[in-house]
Amino acid sequence: MQRLTIRRPDDWHVHLRDGEMLERVAPFTARQFGRAIVMPNLSPPVTSIDAASAYRARIVAAAGEGFTPLMTAYLTDTIDADALARGHDEGVWVAAKLYPAGATTNSASGVTDISNVHAVLERMQDIGMLLCVHGEVTDPDIDVFDREAVFIDRILEPLVRRFPALRIVLEHITTRQAAEFVADAPDSVAATVTPQHLMLNRNALFQGGLRPHAYCLPVVKREEHRLAVRRAATSGSAKFFLGTDSAPHEVAAKESSCGCAGIFNAPYALEAYAQVFDEEEALDRLEAFASLNGPAFYGLEPNSDSVTLEKAACPVPDRVAGLVPFGAGGEFSWRMA
Numbered sequence: 001m002q003r004l005t006i007r008r009p010d011d012w013h014v015h016l017r018d019g020e021m022l023e024r025v026a027p028f029t030a031r032q033f034g035r036a037i038v039m040p041n042l043s044p045p046v047t048s049i050d051a052a053s054a055y056r057a058r059i060v061a062a063a064g065e066g067f068t069p070l071m072t073a074y075l076t077d078t079i080d081a082d083a084l085a086r087g088h089d090e091g092v093w094v095a096a097k098l099y100p101a102g103a104t105t106n107s108a109s110g111v112t113d114i115s116n117v118h119a120v121l122e123r124m125q126d127i128g129m130l131l132c133v134h135g136e137v138t139d140p141d142i143d144v145f146d147r148e149a150v151f152i153d154r155i156l157e158p159l160v161r162r163f164p165a166l167r168i169v170l171e172h173i174t175t176r177q178a179a180e181f182v183a184d185a186p187d188s189v190a191a192t193v194t195p196q197h198l199m200l201n202r203n204a205l206f207q208g209g210l211r212p213h214a215y216c217l218p219v220v221k222r223e224e225h226r227l228a229v230r231r232a233a234t235s236g237s238a239k240f241f242l243g244t245d246s247a248p249h250e251v252a253a254k255e256s257s258c259g260c261a262g263i264f265n266a267p268y269a270l271e272a273y274a275q276v277f278d279e280e281e282a283l284d285r286l287e288a289f290a291s292l293n294g295p296a297f298y299g300l301e302p303n304s305d306s307v308t309l310e311k312a313a314c315p316v317p318d319r320v321a322g323l324v325p326f327g328a329g330g331e332f333s334w335r336m337a
């Protein structure tokens with residue numbers, strides 16, 4: 001049987017939620033990943049040092065030994081640059097997250113105009129604190145499938161020029177425009193890639209009926225974009241790395257007249273990525289994507305232990321921890337050994 005041993009990967013973008021949901025989902029992330037960049041879009045959002053360190057302690061308790069959560073600050077119009085810098089200096093915050101207000105789940109307190117955080121970004125650039133970005137405009141006149149590409153033109157490109165030393169991660173890229181922008185950008189810019197944006201195109205949303213479990217933001221795009229994102233992820237470029245964007249919602253909140261955006265992919269994340277890299281004949285590049293490029297960009301050492309995958313059918317149950325996992329009812333072609 002074909003086997004692949006790689007350094008233990010990290011997840012550079014995950015939603016672990018809080019309370020009872022945190023306890024249900026954190027073990028799945030901790031089973032596969034050494035560390036994870038934990039998104040701050042709780043309600044209320046994680047905007048203070050105290051809230052972030054208390055949340056970190058709850059994650060450690062839920063995930064168990066051997067897993068390190070890396071915390072992010074939620075940028076608002078009024079967040080204080082001194083407090084942000086202090087949290088970074090104290091080792092509480094690794095990065096700050098930009099949610100354009102209204103762009104996605106729990107983003108209502110996000111930034112309403114990028115100029116409101118220019119001073120904060122200037123400070124982050126000075127102290128070497130990373131910026132993670134949900135890259136979609138919220139203008140209702142912009143077609144939902146175009147919001148990432150328009151964000152790159154209107155917001156990201158000027159931002160990269162204005163703050164050339166600020167390290168920026170464009171999260172969960174979904175388009176050819178994003179893949180090309182990041183590939184051509186200075187080394188200060190990188191991107192995370194999710195399993196669903198490697199595996200699904202927008203037909204998946206409507207396959208035989210409306211498919212709420214394929215709905216996430218940014219929404220999956222045309223096939224041409226999926227192929228561009230796959231090429232970027234498997235290209236060997238150090239600018240692209242693993243970020244699942246695992247975003248659990250209760251089944252009733254997904255299967256609803258106004259369903260939540262987010263796909264719970266933590267249970268079989270590595271299996272999905274391994275399948276994609278295998279299909280692209282790029283298994284030799286999986287370790288860099290999953291385990292090396294992320295730490296290098298964040299200025300951290302890779303993990304010292306390893307995980308082994310093997311090529312064998314990996315059936316995915318209909319429910320995991322009472323939630324619908326990515327790939328439910330199907331199977332991936334790789335499994336954890």
Ligand SMILES: NC(=O)N[C@@H](CC(=O)O)C(=O)O
Nearest residue numbers: 015104105216217247261262
């Ligand atoms: N990706 C999603 O569809 N949802 C995420 C938020 C986000 O990452 O945009 C969530 O928190 O549910």
Ligand SMILES: [Zn+2]
Nearest residue numbers: 104134217218
């Ligand atoms: Zn997002």
Ligand SMILES: [Zn+2]
Nearest residue numbers: 015039245247
């Ligand atoms: Zn996310």
